Amino acid sequence: xxxxxxxxxxxxxxxxxxxxxxxxxxxxxxxxxxxxxxxxxxxxxxxxxxxxxxxxxxxxxxxxxxxxxxxxxxxxxxxxxxxxxxxxxxxxxxxxxxxxxxxxxxxxxxxxxxxxxxxxxxxxxxxxxxxxxxxxxxxxxxxxxxxxxxxxxxxxxxxxxxxx
Amino acid sequence: xxxxxxxxxxxxxxxxxxxxxxxxxxxxxxxxxxxxxxxxxxxxxxxxxxxxxxxxxxxxxxxxxxxxxxxxxxxxxxxxxxxxxxxxxxxxxxxxxxxxxxxxxxxxxxxxxxxxxxxxxxxxxxxxxxxxxxxxxxxxxxxxxxxxxxxxxxxxxxxxxxxx
Amino acid sequence: xxxxxxxxxxxxxxxxxxxxxxxxxxxxxxxxxxxxxxxxxxxxxxxxxxxxxxxxxxxxxxxxxxxxxxxxxxxxxxxxxx
Amino acid sequence: xxxxxxxxxxxxxxxxxxxxxxxxxxxxxxxxxxxxxxxxxxxxxxxxxxxxxxxxxxxxxxxxxxxxxxxxxxxxxxxxxx
Numbered sequence: 183x184x185x186x187x188x189x190x191x192x193x194x195x196x197x198x199x200x201x202x203x204x205x206x207x208x209x210x211x212x213x214x215x216x217x218x219x220x221x222x223x224x225x226x227x228x229x230x231x232x233x234x235x236x237x238x239x240x241x242x243x244x245x246x247x248x249x250x251x252x253x254x255x256x257x258x259x260x261x262x263x264x265x266x267x268x269x270x271x272x273x274x275x276x277x278x279x280x281x282x283x284x285x286x287x288x289x290x291x292x293x294x295x296x297x298x299x300x301x302x303x304x305x306x307x308x309x310x311x312x313x314x315x316x317x318x319x320x321x322x323x324x325x326x327x328x329x330x331x332x333x334x335x336x337x338x339x340x341x342x343x344x345x346x
Numbered sequence: 347x348x349x350x351x352x353x354x355x356x357x358x359x360x361x362x363x364x365x366x367x368x369x370x371x372x373x374x375x376x377x378x379x380x381x382x383x384x385x386x387x388x389x390x391x392x393x394x395x396x397x398x399x400x401x402x403x404x405x406x407x408x409x410x411x412x413x414x415x416x417x418x419x420x421x422x423x424x425x426x427x428x429x430x431x432x433x434x435x436x437x438x439x440x441x442x443x444x445x446x447x448x449x450x451x452x453x454x455x456x457x458x459x460x461x462x463x464x465x466x467x468x469x470x471x472x473x474x475x476x477x478x479x480x481x482x483x484x485x486x487x488x489x490x491x492x493x494x495x496x497x498x499x500x501x502x503x504x505x506x507x508x509x510x
Numbered sequence: 511x512x513x514x515x516x517x518x519x520x521x522x523x524x525x526x527x528x529x530x531x532x533x534x535x536x537x538x539x540x541x542x543x544x545x546x547x548x549x550x551x552x553x554x555x556x557x558x559x560x561x562x563x564x565x566x567x568x569x570x571x572x573x574x575x576x577x578x579x580x581x582x583x584x585x586x587x588x589x590x591x592x
Numbered sequence: 593x594x595x596x597x598x599x600x601x602x603x604x605x606x607x608x609x610x611x612x613x614x615x616x617x618x619x620x621x622x623x624x625x626x627x628x629x630x631x632x633x634x635x636x637x638x639x640x641x642x643x644x645x646x647x648x649x650x651x652x653x654x655x656x657x658x659x660x661x662x663x664x665x666x667x668x669x670x671x672x673x674x
Contacts, residue, residue: 196362197361197365198360198361198362201361201386201444209391209441209442213392214391214392215388215390215442216387216389216592217385217386217387217388218385218386218388219383219384219385219386219462220361220383221384221455221458221459222365222381222382222383222384223381223673224369224380224381225380226373226377226378226379226380226453227373239672240600240604241672242600242646242649242665244649245646245649245665246672248649248650277373278369278370278373280365281672281673281674282672282673291385291387291463291466291592292507294385295385295459295463298383298459299455299459302455305672305673306673306674307670308670309670309672310600310644310665310667310670310672311670311671311672311673312600312601312668312671313671313674314601323602323605323668325602325668325669325670326670326671327669328669328670329644329651329670330644332651345509381674387591387592403590404518404519405518405590406516406518406567406583406585408567409564409567409568409569410590412567412568434591445590445591445592446591446592455674466591469591470588471588472588473588473590473591474518474564474583474588474590475588475589475590475591476518476519476520476586476588476589477589477590478519487520487523487586487589488589489520489560489587489588490587490588491587491588492560492587492588493562493585493587493588494562494569
């Protein structure tokens with residue numbers, strides 16, 4: 183698996199552009215591109231009951247792109263004929279905007295769903311990206327997983343969630 | 347679950363437009379819209395080794411929209427806070443174009459993947475839509491499932507494929 | 511009474527027409543409409559065991575009654591969604 | 593020798609700077625760089641048990657050696673992807 187697009191982006195994300203670029207790449211592979219599954223993470227208007235004003239995402243950009251490439255390489259071990267794109271936005275995002283867009287292409291739909299789910303799980307586990315929530319009544323940094331791409335249990339969990 | 351968009355369409359399908367409309371609807375519901383999973387079915391360049399010139403899709407349009415509504419109602423029984431859009435294109439499609447676009451919105455990602463996968467499985471099982479393949483060396487109608495929305499085994503299979 | 515018969519996809523090609531207005535007696539069922547179609551276009555019988563039907567854009571069984579003005583659609587096995 | 597220390601997110605706020613050039617002796621490890629950071633900005637110690645690190649945009653362990661000109665990044669627990 184190689185990458186149609188693995189990027190940290192400062193502007194709104196477009197599903198159509200990512201899908202079109204991915205399709206052009208994936209049509210060259212195996213039986214061609216018959217299925218693209220995408221996942222968009224979107225800024226919600228409330229979190230744990232607090233009204234969200236906006237979010238700010240911050241990334242270690244070069245490391246994040248390296249991690250996206252690692253995720254694509256991992257996916258290629260399980261789904262060698264699939265293709266993957268991962269775009270994560272940084273900066274200030276308003277409610278309703280897309281923070282992350284994962285797209286997975288394959289010849290058939292089952293594989294496209296699995297690759298897409300696997301990739302978003304891995305992004306959440308290991309990508310060096312941070313979410314800063316700004317509420318009407320305060321702010322907080324969200325801190326989730328200790329990023330460790332070598333942790334086999336985390337990878338196993340991502341595979342399970344991909345319904346493989 | 348109600349429908350942001352359940353439609354038979356004569357023009358190219360836009361993921362961005364469908365996602366934007368769905369997000370506006372889904373943000374009003376429950377914990378809001380934090381996740382949209384989409385599935386695009388795409389015209390492949392070869393099928394069973396034969397080079398594809400183009401496809402033509404035909405639908406019983408009114409029945410198809412009724413079936414999309416039925417699928418949305420079924421999904422609401424399992425995932426009451428999700429929202430669903432289904433757009434299926436008809437007419438002539440070239441290689442690389444999107445024939446069907448399903449989008450499922452939920453507060454969290456697991457549910458968005460499940461609803462999206464369930465919906466595309468049901469579309470394939472029961473929507474009154476037909477694919478006519480035109481190859482370099484001939485043509486054929488594709489005939490898959492006998493459409494029976496009341497068949498509980500088919501619905502069960504769709505739920506299983508949604509990894510519920 | 512009259513019903514409008516609609517055929518789709520390969521069935522449309524076998525029937526030779528997308529729509530056809532058919533006269534049926536009072537009390538007729540979808541099966542009676544199919545029989546008339548098969549009489550007019552015997553080639554459709556190739557799909558007899560694999561056809562679904564809908565009346566006025568709702569799925570119906572072959573034993574469902576039809577009424578004057580109904581649209582009766584016959585559907586070969588479907589192949590949308592990919 | 594000199595390395596560039598980079599801190600992100602809450603760790604950046606606790607450190608009071610995104611980047612800081614730090615002088616370390618030959619043979620120093622990432623852990624030595626962290627100790628210097630904690631000396632300069634004690635508040636970062638709150639994250640000591642929950643920090644990952646990267647050298648030159650590759651994940652690295654605390655015991656990894658650093659070299660002159662390296663970029664040494666400290667990463668609090670991540671929260672992208674949603």
